[in-house]
Amino acid sequence: MHMQRDDHTLLIAMRRGDQAAAVALWERHGARLVAYAATVVGRGEAEDAVQEALVRAIGAAHAQVAGVRDVPAWLVTLVRHAAINRVRGDRRRRGREAAVARVGVCFAVRERDDVAARVAALPRRLREVVVLRHVCGLTFAQCAVALGANPNTVAGRYREAMGQLRGLTERGEAVENERTPRGVEVVHG
């Protein structure tokens, strides 16, 4: 709860032109938001999507920001919208196939490439929940707010994702760097 107030205070201060607050907020959430955005648009555009979302947060109406009760979930919502808009724009510009090929990109660290590859192999609706839970550290309730879905739906997606991940592990289908499934690209952080 204390952290929530801090986030909110930082958000308000950032909107008032406080660069130090912007830095603090970025250091606290930047990597997580970029990692989440990468599950939707790919690493290359993830930072742009996060930047667009933060700019939108800065320019949002005061009443809207004052009513934000969960800053991390709200920021994820903004990032999600920005990322999805980019995917749609990408599809319009370059055709559906080209855009889909970029969607499976996931943010990974070298020693855990196999985990990243397995997560990246999940469908987006499942991958999002796994990343929000384990990278962004959101609860199911926060995930539900961020994704605009029912908490039970989110929990169901998480169970389904875990089932698929277990299946991938048991069947030994963990993906190596050289052989990525379904056009998934693993980007090293």
Next chain:
Amino acid sequence: MDERDPLVAELDAWGADVAGVDAGPVPVGVRDAVRTAGKGERSVRVRSGLAWLAAAAAVVVVAIIAARPVGPRPRATVVQGDGQGEVAPVRLVQPTMAVLMRANAGFDPDRLELLEGGGGAVGRVYTPRDAAEELGRM
């Protein structure tokens, strides 16, 4: 999910690694937006301050007007240019005379007749200077 589940532990470790990656400096676009927001915030403060100042000034003016003693006011004395039918309240007689002189080419500013009013010689024809002196005595 059980926290001891190896898959959950593996995902948690991966998530911590990913979240711990240095996000780098704040994106330029965000810094610019924060700077712009700061300028906007200062502008809003200035505008707000000016609005409060104007409101306070309006309150003072209203208070002064309300505090003025209200008593019976003398009936307005009117001055008329000869045959022109122009009238003016006494307080505005001098500026109005000037206006009348400008507005009516045929108006004779040297012949002003006081039609009615307290203390003045009604019906008398005044020069502007005489009219001003007369009005000053009223």
